[in-house]
Amino acid sequence: MAIADSSEGKPVPKKFSLTTVLWKILILAFDALGIWFIVQAISLGYVELAIIVGIIVVGFNIIFTLDKGYPFRWMALGLAFLVMFNIYPIFFTMYISFTNYGDGHLLTKKQALAQIQKVTYLPEDAKTYSWTAYRSPEGNYALWLVDNADGQTYLAKPGEEIVPAQPGDPGIGEADTKGIPVSLEGYTRLTTLQAVANKELSNIMFGIEGEKTVQVRTSNEAAELKLRFVYDEATDTVIDQSNGDIYFNKEGTFTTKDGKTISPGFRAMVGWKNFQEVFNSPALRGPLITMLIWNFIFPTLSVLTTFALGLAISIMYNEEGFPLKKPIRTLLLIPYTIPSVISILIWRGMFNTEFGVINRMLIDIIGVAPRWTSEPFWARTAVIIVNLWLGFPYMMLITSGALQSIPSEIYEAAEVDGASGWQRFWKITLPLLLVSVGPLLIASYIFNFNNFNLIYLLLGGGPPIPGAATQAGYTDILISYIYNLAFAPGGRGVRYGLASAMSMMLFIIVGAITLFQYRFTNMWEEVSENV
Amino acid sequence: MSNIAQTYKRLRSSQKFQKRFGVAIRLIIAVILIAFSIFPVLWIVSASFDNANSLATQSLIPANAGIKNYQRLFNLDPNFSFGELNYWTWLWNSIKVSGINTVLGVSITTIAAYAFSRLRFKGRVPILKSLLLIQVFPNLLALVAVFTLVSSIGNIVPALGLNTHTGLIMVYLGGSMGMNIWLVKGYMDTIPRDIDESAHVDGANDWQVFTKLILPLMRPILVTIGILSFIGTYGDFLMARVLLNDSSKYTLMVGLQLFTAGQFDKKWGVFAAGALIGALPIMLLYFLLQDQIVGGLTRGAVKG
Structure with missing residues (x-):
């Protein structure tokens, strides 16, 4: 590596040393791996992945070979991870939202075609053989084939090339009276009766798939299979060799004019379909609107309740010399110290409608208890209560810090002017506090806007919204x-495309809130000064 | 004259009384608040020592106290079995993944932060601003794309794909880069530049300045950032849930969620034991580092 004078940013001329050579070797090794990876990616049809890895590889080469790249060498690894696992997924989400990626369209076109082009069929005029079967103790089969046309003999095993063979060849036993080997090494010959009674045999493909394969057709005849589908790249069509049908590429499924399709389908662009579906289908739109409204109410209530309680605690116990100040604060901090996933699961047990401690206590005290899991209002109340428990210590921490930074002279001046306690709170404390903790409150709002753990782990999003097209509560x-659409479809099939279209909505909302945050707090300007 | 003095005296004592009354009220409120804040903890401790292992019959003082649930948790009770209960494996996986992620993450970000803090080059400010912009969209919002990406990588290099800890760690690393570079750079900026400039004059190169000067000075704050990052990764559920699918690969948070499937109320005590063991180390870390963490909070290092 070149030694550089940092304050000027100009590298001193390189000299040959062990480190320089080592760096060169490292870069070459990195390039080799990268290129191998790109080739593999392309062969599987992962074009986007190949492009992004290509960009990273080229970037590394520029950074590590040009002198100007010196400062970037420090951050190359960090930026590579960032590009690969944060920036790229954002753009990839945009792409997926315009595709039909999901059940039935999980593969890339390359992968789907590779599968389709392996499909075989038994033509009427197939080349036929008479066959004799052998079985190994492990249950593997082998066939001895005699070509019905010219009497040539072959040995066939599943997954291996069909080779011409003669009795007496290495590994092959001597011929019997009919010219068929009495045994194969590692295999025993099946009698005609055993072979005919064998159910497995007719399902086995002998030979290499996609090349020459032979299948047992009747008790005395085996036939050579032919590849059924031929892909024509120029017209992007698939032709069925068995009957001449032509399949056209229709949004990721090869389809004939009269609607016959070939499975599997593949990922293909479908334009705005996913977005249109969200807006046009009442069974999607209805629940989505319910959910969106709640998605704004929930973080609003969460921030308000946690902030109010946290601030109240700060004000109540902030006073110098308040008895037991330190232990009170420590005990109140406990919810913050437990990993929230664990706390939420504990609350899930406590909110159990039948057996949970909360309902058992409510029944004892007031005689009635809400059904937390099945009544929407109470379910939402439970979510807010649990989030209050999870969130107030954080608000307590940030507000007590901020309160101490408000100069006491302001209060003294207000007292002289005759302001009451309430007036002082609303006119002085709160506005000044909001200036310093405002950005943190918006950050908390955004965090809760996407508080998957609480929603998913507490009640699984339930109770379900009746009539919803996909799982929604x-x-x-x-x-x-989005998680449910993509990973827990509940028998309705995964919808990555639709889920990504919803993610785009999420991006836009979160982006808008953040924009507001930067505007509201001048954070961007501050940041620009601090870099 | 005496009248005024009397009124003054009465006023003073009533003020004192008011003050005491106020403190008393606030102490009562404190008791209620503390009850709210520690009740779930007490409840789960009690559940873990209640041999009945049932949500329905549990009371705050366990009826038949014992350590049966802990034996069940570690598969020492032949009469209790549930699915693939691999508690030690989950705990170890969590510690392994969080530990590796923390060490790699802190190293990579600190090295990158050096360039942003100490070197001046074209593109520095735009990149810093972009980092801030990107962390607005954490990769968990692009869940489907991350899943697809890792699954595609796995089709080429299985050791980096779905159901591997390497894949999960790479996703964690990518997701935390933006924010952490800013954070570390912020702290590095507080170290006066005179120190490294004089070292440069003495002929030290950047790497020497970084390792011999900056790193030792940064050590306390790097430890704090590392511990916060460890806690954050340890507590993650979503990414681990999406990317891992074998019980033997699960992290503790994903494993604990398994208890809620089916009849949660019949596994409550065992869950309680598992939750407690899983939470205690983190609670200890927090209380040991309370001051540093609070300091970090006001600088914007948010746990959430």
């Missing part, structure tokens, strides 16, 4: 809804 928010 009254406490679900966008991110948990």
Whole structure:
């Protein structure tokens, strides 16, 4: 590596040393791996992945070979991870939202075609053989084939090339009276009766798939299979060799004019379809609107309740010399110290409608208890209560810090002017506090806007919204809804495309809130000064 | 004259009384708030020592106290079995993934932060601003794309794909880069530049300045950032849930969620034991580092 004078940013001329050579070797090794990866990616049809890895590889080469790249060498690894696992997924989400990626369209076109082009069929005029079967103790089969036309003999095993063979060849036993080997090495010959009674045999493909394969057709005849589908790249069509049907590429499924299709389908662009579906289908739109409204109410209530309680605690116990100040604060901090996933699961047990401690206590005290899991209002109340428990210590921490930074002279001046306690709170404390903790409150709002753990782990998003086209509940928010669409479809089939279209909505909302945050707090300007 | 003095005296004592009354009220409120804040903890401790292992019959003082649930958790009770309960494996996976992610993450970000803090080059400010912009969209919002990406990578290099800890760690690393570079750079900026400039004059190169000067000075704050990052990764659920699918690969948070499937109320005590063991180390870390963490909070290092 070139030694550089940092304050000027100009590297001193390189000299040959062990480190320089080592760096060169490292870069070459990195390039080799990168290129191998790109080739593999292309062969599987992952064009986007190949492009992004290509960009990273080229970037590394520029950074590590040009002198100007010196400062970037420090951050190359960090930026590579960032590009690969944060920036690229954002753009990839945009792409997926315009595709039909999901059940039935999970593969790339390359992968689907590779599968389709392996499909075989038994033509009427197939080349036929008479066959004799052999079985190994492990249950593997082998066939001895005699060509019905010219009497040539072959040995065929599943997954291996069919080779011409003669009795007495290495590994092959001597011929019997009919010219068929009495045994194969590692295999025993099946009697005609055994072979005919064998159910497995007719399902086995002998030979290499996609090349020459032979299948047992009747008790005395085996036939050579032919590849059924031929892909024509120029017209992007697939032709069925068995009957001449032509399949056209129709949004990721090869389809004939009269609607016959070939499975599997593949990922293909479908334009705005996913977005249109969201807006046009009442069974999607209805629940989505319910969910969106709740998605805004939930973080609003969460921030308000946690902030109010946290601030109240700060004000109540902030006073110098308040008895037991330190232990009170420590005990109140406990919820913040437990990993929230664990706390939420504990609350899930406590909110259990039948057996949970909360309902058992409510029944004992007031005689009635809400059904937290099945009544929308109470389910949402439970979510807010649990989030209050999870969130107030954080608000307590940030507000007590901010309160101490408000100069006491302001209060003294207000007292002289005769302001009451309430007036002082609303006119002085709160406005000044909001200036310093405002950005953190908006950050908390955004965090709760996407608080998947709470929603998913507490009540699983439930209770379910009746008539919803996909799994959706009254406490679900966008991110948990997206998760369900993609990973827990509940028998309705995964919809990556639709889920990504919803993610785009999430991006836009979160982006807008952040823009507001920067505007509201001048954070951007501050940042620009601090770099 | 005496009248005024009397009124003054009465006023003073009533003020004192008011003050005491206020403190008393606030102490009562404190008791209620503390009850709210520690009740779930007490409840789960009690559940973990209640041999009945049932949500329905549990009371704050366990009826038949014992350590049966802990034995069940570690598969020492032949009469209790549930799915693939691999508690030690989950805990170890969590510690392994969080530990590796923390060490790699802190190293990579600190090295990158050096360039942003100490070197001046074209593109520095735009890149810094973009980093801030990107962390607005954390990769968990692009869940489907991340899943597809890792699954595609796995089709080429299985050791980096779905259901591997390497894949999960790479996703964590990518997701935390933006924010952490800013954070570390912020702290590095507080170290006066005179120190490294004089070292440069003495002929030290950047790497020497970084390792011999900056790193030792940064050590306390790097430890704090590392511990916060460890806690954050340890507590993650979503990414681990999406990217891992074998019980033997699960992290603790994903494993604990398994208890809620089916009849949660019949596994409550065992879950309680598992939750407690999983939470205690993190709670200890927090209380040991309370001051540093609070300091970090006001600088914008948010746990959420």
